[in-house]
Amino acid sequence: MVNSLTQQQKQDRAQRIGDAAFALFKTQSFGKITMAAIAKQAGVSKGTLFNYFESKESLFMTILLDGYHQYFDQLIIQINQRPSFDLADFLTLLLTETGNLIDHHSLLVRLNALRGPILERGANMSQTITHRQSFYATSERLATVIHDRISKLSVAEISQLFIVQTAMISGMMNLSGLDEFNHQRLFDHDFEHFKIHLKPDTVATFRYYLQGKYPNVNLVKP
Known part of the structure; x- marks a missing residue:
């Protein structure tokens, strides 16, 4: 659960998600990248990903x-x-x-x-x-x-x-x-x-x- 994490843990997870998305952007166009692929790259569930970023x-x-x-x-x-x-x-x-x-x-x-x-x-x-x-x-x-x-x-x-x-x-x-x-x-x-x-x-x-x-x-x- 996002709410059970400390502020620092939330920031670290958001950073990990951002790093994962950025890594995908190095080899793929924006249109081809999916939220599912980002979640997999970041090692989080899609539900967790959408808790941080709605789109x-x-x-x-x-x-x-x-x-x-x-x-x-x-x-x-x-x-x-x-x-x-x-x-x-x-x-x-x-x-x-x-x-x-x-x-x-x-x-x-x-x-x-x-x-x-x-x-x-x-x-x-x-x-x-x-x-x-x-x-x-x-x-x-x-x-x-x-x-x-x-x-x-x-x-x-x-x-x-x-x-x-x-x-x-x-x-x-x-x-x-x-x-x-x-x-x-x-x-x-x-x-x-x-x-x-x-x-x-x-x-x-x-x-x-x-x-x-x-x-x-x-x-x-x-």
Whole structure:
């Protein structure tokens, strides 16, 4: 019974369920993953799984928000460890982390591309709001840490830059499969000019945006 567990035990079980779902997402599309498969992977019953998450969308929405929460926590540590950190450093960091997200956090990026069109349709609103509030608090803390080092940037402006970064990655990812159908290459058709090279094209596009917004800053190539 969920109610007989301590708060820490509940958190540990929820984490185990999230880890199991994330592991399945590494090899399967969202649509092919079932709650039964997640329960089996996590070593819990389907009834227990539904006690924690009422839908697959709620579970993956939680994974998404908590994942970015942890990622922002890591950025805070990274920035605090730098002896100096000016506007050029920050903009270069944004470009570097754009590539890092694509290379090393690709599952979070994939999930974020599903957030609006798929996850929000079936996710529990109350649960989503709780995790979004927690993520927002971390986002504000990250922006404040940067603002304290670069006073010319407001907390709102810094937050907006991270939103633009995320939007560019998700948008490019959604367009990167125009030469595919259901993740299969359309080898019988020539869609050469539909092809997008996700990491270099996204980083280049974001660089153009930042250079237009901050034309007096010399951006070092990450």
